[in-house]
Amino acid sequence: MSSITPIGIVRTPFKEKFGIPKQPHLANEVQATIEIATAICAPESFEQLEGFNFIWLLGCFHLAESKSTKVRPPKLGGNEKVGVFATRSPFRPNPLSLSLVKLISIHHDEASKKMILTISGIDLVNETPVFDIKPYIPSHDTPWEPVKTGWVEDSSDKTYEVIWSDEAKSKVKELEVTTDQQKMINSILKIDPRPAYHNSHKSYFIVLDQFDIEFTVQNHQVIILNIKNSTR
Template sequence: MPDYPSFTLSTIGIIHSCYKEKFGIPRQPGLVTESTARLELIPPYNRLDTLEGLSNFSHIWVQFIFHACLTEKWKAKVRPPRLGGKEKLGVFSTRATHRPNPIGLSVIKIGRIYQEDKKVFIDLYGADLLDGTPVLDIKPYLPYADSIPNSKGGFAPTPTQTKNVLFSAEAKSQCEHYENLHNREITTLIKQIIEQDPRPSYLSEQIDREHGITLWDVNIKWCARNDHLEILRIEYK
């Protein structure tokens, strides 16, 4: 066998995100526009001059490590959730997290670029990244080159259809209290996450089973009903 090269890469930054666990993270970036995150650059890359000119762009490509999947082995064929877990495709034909090299790629809207207590941050919007995600590199998104008209989307040519989400009276009151207490929008964030129906395919037909999703310091309890998904209550962790 030829001696193919291998490489060692350095982490340039860490993601601070509202998503504290894998369950509930949208399967693509930009689907949950209310989600917020920050990219913190770490030494020796935590210098504002490394980001000079980036504020002229609206989006960046973020290359990162699926760090919560490092202990799980990759498989040549996987079951994409988009196909209901019923069909297998080659891993390189999907965006599965379990890959030979656990590298992810997301295009994300950026906001403020700033320094705070000698730390350098970029605000991110619509990110699909777990809290603590190691970042390998960022590059500006170029609309003329990165957006390809008439391209084919394979088994996922269009977004999935979202589901109707309703809040119980208790959950609605708790969301209002949380927003007043923390000055942080959570009602729309919860709705956008749950309407994607993050349940694994083998649970997609079950109703009235309670699920939980952790956002920041709260656990969102919800379940599927016959014709909608219902937010039951919010529990502080």
């Protein structure tokens, strides 16, 4: 049996598990990088990968510790259980993640001796270890009959309008939050990152890049209450 060893790491704005999109394509403005040490994988291993625009990222759910036979998917409101193999839950017998991401660019960083792959559409926490990268090839990766998705209601989830409060707007100037960072925050909050079983009007905190963001949800609007430099 060959052994499995991480070849690199994913750098994402998601510093904590809370807020990571369950539907990566809905937050596809969020960019991330895959960093691979060239001591492990020579730059020529990546030759002609730049001709593909979608790749599979196989990683390790390194923060998932509990291993149950059944899990409570957010899609079912957090109360019903289904078998772990009928889900994409991180809490599974082997902590292998599988993510379809968009490949934006590849370059070799001379200083760090790393291959840097810029990607978007990411659904992984920062510092996720990477095991493998494979190109998306339609003849391998497309079902050849109409798809059935069982308990998953697979319509695209509705998105919310995101409103920045006056307090938050003033902090944007003070903290010099860039336009790209504002877009990224909007794209995460518009898909309502709250756990499905919470539905109150209280405020929530999400850590994105270096910011702690406080928000609440009212009448199908996400309202950003405050934004601060994160201490986490």
